[in-house]
Amino acid sequence: xxxxxxxxxxxxxxxxxxxxxxxxxxxxxxxxxxxxxxxxxxxxxxxxxxxxxxxxxxxxxxxxxxxxxxxxxxxxxxxxxxxxxxxxxxxxxxxxxxxxxxxxxxxxxxxxxxxxxxxxxxxxxxxxxxxxxxxxxxxxxxxxxxxxxxxxxxxxxxxxxxxxxxxxxxxxxxxxxxxxxxxxxxxxxxxxxxxxxxxxxxxxxxxxxxxxxxxxxxxxxxxxxxxxxxxxxxxxxxxxxxxxxxxxxxxxxxxxxxxxxxxxxxxxxxxxxxxxxxxxxxxxxxxxxxxxxxxxxxxxxxxxxxxxxxxxxxxxxxxxxxxxxxxxxxxxxxxxxxxxxxxxxxxxxxxxxxxxxxxxxxxxxxxxxxxxxxxxxxxxxxxxxxxxxxxxxxxxxxxxxxxxxxxxxxxxxxxxxxxxxx
Amino acid sequence: xxxxxxxxxxxxxxxxxxxxxxxxxxxxxxxxxxxxxxxxxxxxxxxxxxxxxxxxxxxxxxxxxxxxxxxxxxxxxxxxxxxxxxxxxxxxxxxxxxxxxxxxxxxxxxxxxxxxxxxxxxxxxxxxxxxxxxxxxxxxxxxxxxxxxxxxxxxxxxxxxxxxxxxxxxxxxxxxxxxxxxxxxxxxxxxxxxxxxxxxxxxxxxxxxxxxxxxxxxxxxxxxxxxxxxxxxxxxxxxxxxxxxxxxxxxxxxxx
Numbered sequence: 001x002x003x004x005x006x007x008x009x010x011x012x013x014x015x016x017x018x019x020x021x022x023x024x025x026x027x028x029x030x031x032x033x034x035x036x037x038x039x040x041x042x043x044x045x046x047x048x049x050x051x052x053x054x055x056x057x058x059x060x061x062x063x064x065x066x067x068x069x070x071x072x073x074x075x076x077x078x079x080x081x082x083x084x085x086x087x088x089x090x091x092x093x094x095x096x097x098x099x100x101x102x103x104x105x106x107x108x109x110x111x112x113x114x115x116x117x118x119x120x121x122x123x124x125x126x127x128x129x130x131x132x133x134x135x136x137x138x139x140x141x142x143x144x145x146x147x148x149x150x151x152x153x154x155x156x157x158x159x160x161x162x163x164x165x166x167x168x169x170x171x172x173x174x175x176x177x178x179x180x181x182x183x184x185x186x187x188x189x190x191x192x193x194x195x196x197x198x199x200x201x202x203x204x205x206x207x208x209x210x211x212x213x214x215x216x217x218x219x220x221x222x223x224x225x226x227x228x229x230x231x232x233x234x235x236x237x238x239x240x241x242x243x244x245x246x247x248x249x250x251x252x253x254x255x256x257x258x259x260x261x262x263x264x265x266x267x268x269x270x271x272x273x274x275x276x277x278x279x280x281x282x283x284x285x286x287x288x289x290x291x292x293x294x295x296x297x298x299x300x301x302x303x304x305x306x307x308x309x310x311x312x313x314x315x316x317x318x319x320x321x322x323x324x325x326x327x328x329x330x331x332x333x334x335x336x337x338x339x340x341x342x343x344x345x346x347x348x349x350x351x352x353x354x355x356x357x358x359x360x361x362x363x364x365x366x367x368x369x370x371x372x373x374x375x376x377x378x379x380x381x382x383x384x385x386x387x388x389x390x391x392x393x394x395x396x397x398x399x400x401x402x403x404x405x406x407x408x409x410x411x412x413x414x415x416x417x418x419x420x421x422x
Numbered sequence: 423x424x425x426x427x428x429x430x431x432x433x434x435x436x437x438x439x440x441x442x443x444x445x446x447x448x449x450x451x452x453x454x455x456x457x458x459x460x461x462x463x464x465x466x467x468x469x470x471x472x473x474x475x476x477x478x479x480x481x482x483x484x485x486x487x488x489x490x491x492x493x494x495x496x497x498x499x500x501x502x503x504x505x506x507x508x509x510x511x512x513x514x515x516x517x518x519x520x521x522x523x524x525x526x527x528x529x530x531x532x533x534x535x536x537x538x539x540x541x542x543x544x545x546x547x548x549x550x551x552x553x554x555x556x557x558x559x560x561x562x563x564x565x566x567x568x569x570x571x572x573x574x575x576x577x578x579x580x581x582x583x584x585x586x587x588x589x590x591x592x593x594x595x596x597x598x599x600x601x602x603x604x605x606x607x608x609x610x611x612x613x614x615x616x617x618x619x620x621x622x623x624x625x626x627x628x629x630x631x632x633x634x635x636x637x638x639x640x641x642x643x644x645x646x647x648x649x650x651x652x653x654x655x656x657x658x659x660x661x662x663x664x665x666x667x668x669x670x671x672x673x674x675x676x677x678x
Contacts (some may be wrong), residue, residue: 040675081492081562084644091644092651236677244673248666255659262652263464266565274566274641275558284601405678 003220031217035233037242038223040404044118045221046249047111053250053313054104055209059202071195072189076151077276097266101143102268103257105291108136116322117343119122119331120222126323128215128306133319135208140292140316142201143193147289152273157286159186161195165299185279208228225403226331227396234400285360293357294350298376300361301369311373318380325380328388335394339387346379437575451600454569454576457631461571461638465653467646468639470502475618476636477501479629481511482616484560487552487607489540492561493600496534500643508534515539553593555606564634564641571638573599578630581609 008019008026019025068087070079083090112132115121121129148159163186166176182189220229229235236242260267268290272283288296298315302308318325326339333340349372356372359365397403438610461471476496480490495512499505512532520527532539541557542548549556558566567573576599584596584603594604611626611633618624639645 078492085492085497091648095648240673241677244666244670246664248670251659251663251666255656255663258652258655258659262648262655265648271566271568271570274562 013018031238032243033237033239035217035238036229036232037238038221038229038400039234039236039241040223040225040400041221041242041245043226043245043249044110044114044224046206046253047107047114048216049110049246050107050250050253051104052209053203053253054100054107055202058097058100058104059206061093061100062199062202064093065097069195071149071192073151073191073277076149076191080150084228092261095261099257099260099265099268101146101289102260102291103253105143106137107253108139109160109291112136112319113347115222116128118222118224119226119326119328119333121323122326122331123323125222126220128212128219129323130320131208131212132317135205135212136319137316138201138205138208142198142205143291145198145201147273148191148194150197150273151191151277153275153277153281153283154270154286156186156277156279157283158288159190161286162288163190165305165312168251169310169400170306176192176313218417222226222331223400224332224334225397225400226335227400230399251253287358290354290358293355294353295357297353297357297369298373300357301366302372311377316378322380322384326384326388328384328391328393330393330396336387336395337394338391339384342379342383342387346376349375349379452601454572454599457572457575457634459571459575459631459635459638461635461645465649467649468501469635471620472632472635473501473639474503474630475620475622476632476634476637476639478618479611479616479633480560480636483610483629484633485538485541487541487548487557488559488560489542489548489557490538490640491540491559493538494534495532495536495538497640497643499534501639505534512536553606557607560637560640562641564638566641571634574637575630575634576606578611578633579627 005020006023006026008023009029010016010025015025018156019347022056065083068079068083068090068314070076080094083094085091087093115132132149144158144162148155163177163180166180167173169176178184180190180193181187182193223229270287270289287293295312299308301314328336328339330336333343352372353369353376356365356369427515460466460472466646477495478591480488495508498508498511503511512534514533515536516529517532517536518527522528536585542551545556564574567575577597580598580600582596582598588596588603590596591604595608596603597605611629613626614624616624616629642648
């Protein structure tokens with residue numbers, strides 16, 4: 001082997017020639033072939049791969065939509081209708097993109113929930129978790145700006161409401177708002193810059209996803225037991241075991257996705273967005289897309305504008321410090337009987353907030369939103385820190401292999417929830 | 423109509439049941455009766471004869487005030503009209519074209535490639551001619567209203583005398599299903615207002631059904647192709663899921 005060349009195990013001369021100079025094949029083999037992965041993943045561990053696929057679908061469909069879309073207030077609505085009617089399979093591309101955004105949030109919500117339930121945010125995966133929160137924030141910004149592009153009534157009024165939130169900040173608020181607008185109201189400059197940023201941010205997401213995956217491959221994956229693999233008996237090579245398992249999950253995900261796209265493409269949307277934007281007519285109720293409803297409910301639960309805005313941003317920002325708020329050394333909620341109940345209640349609150357966010361700001365929804373908001377934050381700020389001290393976790397299994405393959409009594413917590421067979 | 427069907431196949435049914443459709447959030451809580459249409463459900467298709475009659479209703483009644491600027495005359499071929507029929511329909515309308523070599527705008531008979539001619543040159547003209555009310559463009563009206571086709575049909579057949587105690591604003595008409603019940607549009611359909619070539623009696627209900635079918639097609643001309651493709655895609659994916667699961671079982675067989 002010549003000096004300076006990478007030592008390659010590949011036999012194929014072409015692959016070998018490339019691999020010696022740019023060891024991408026070695027890297028793929030190491031990171032996705034033999035990569036040691038805990039043997040006890042359940043199907044919740046599919047959602048990271050699903051999110052990756054979803055991101056690629058969004059970028060691919062988005063690139064084709066951008067070829068036909070006209071980012072101008074006078075043409076945006078009509079150009080979208082032209083895509084639906086005159087572009088070959090334009091309706092398919094648009095409905096995939098539109099419902100792909102909803103699918104992305106469904107997948108990512110489950111992915112985040114998985115991380116919270118099984119304690120994937122805990123040491124040594126804090127930075128991996130925080131990069132995930134960054135991706136989530138970028139996704140929210142991208143989705144919001146994407147929803148503005150068809151320039152329907154909800155696009156316009158949603159943009160007006162959300163951008164106006166920044167005016168609540170003292171001193172810099174007004175400046176931020178005119179920067180977002182590119183003028184003194186939501187208008188053509190706003191649409192132009194939102195289109196530009198909507199095209200840009202997904203590539204930033206790709207970058208952060210790359211870092212997210214790199215960090216994951218340093219620490220290795222968490223698993224449903226929340227204990228670290230102790231040796232080769234606890235792990236399996238990623239391929240073929242998890243490539244096969246992810247493939248099955250992927251097909252199921254495609255079936256759900258196709259169900260929306262082909263049979264209920266507008267179910268998750270709002271009819272008002274098929275009315276062209278009109279700055280002179282305000283819709284009866286301005287509601288954001290479904291995936292923003294929990295955060296919208298938190299915003300409206302606070303009677304003070306600045307307070308509401310801070311709490312809304314805080315509801316996501318608090319995830320950044322979750323690894324330090326929850327100092328319990330036990331990761332998986334399977335072994336935390338009290339935290340588990342508290343977290344399932346938090347999950348209920350999330351859906352309650354989603355429900356209230358879609359309702360008009362009147363009783364009883366306001367008081368329900370307030371209670372749910374209080375619990376949302378109390379879970380992070382009070383319950384988790386307290387439980388870390390007070391809770392008596394169940395005994396952890398000795399090792400993953402022992403828990404999965406038997407050879408000893410299973411811990412009570414692991415038996416309570418049937419072990420994922422696959 | 424969609425909502426119940428959807429839950430039958432959505433794997434995330436539980437999640438959806440917990441998450442209300444934002445579509446249900448806005449608007450008045452007036453119950454819209456469920457009307458049976460040919461295009462209802464997962465496998466429904468457009469009744470082309472009904473949609474063609476509906477186009478006649480649109481052309482002879484609605485188009486006096488309502489534009490449909492997203493549609494072109496050529497699109498009518500999708501409803502089963504021949505190229506010659508479409509060309510003849512288009513030629514009935516004068517559209518503005520130009521500028522010509524002398525820099526002048528001129529009118530000419532419409533071609534199949536032209537968009538439906540709008541009744542008013544702009545929104546201001548439309549408002550001025552309609553007591554300040556703007557007759558909305560009907561291209562995607564079925565997608566733009568909660569309740570969709572059911573709502574359009576209910577609205578067209580929902581005109582009635584105001585109940586006692588309700589004072590109507592000047593120039594407004596009582597409608598059972600319009601949000602707030604006061605609508606600027608007078609009852610557009612009267613018995614035998616159009617004469618159907620196929621002899622179908624032109625009752626208000628029949629015309630409302632036909633024009634709603636036409637508008638549903640106009641809003642979602644891809645609907646039939648979309649559903650047909652969806653059936654194939656989901657069948658394919660279901661088989662693929664079975665194969666993927668079998669592969670996964672086989673791969674994992676030796677580690678349990």
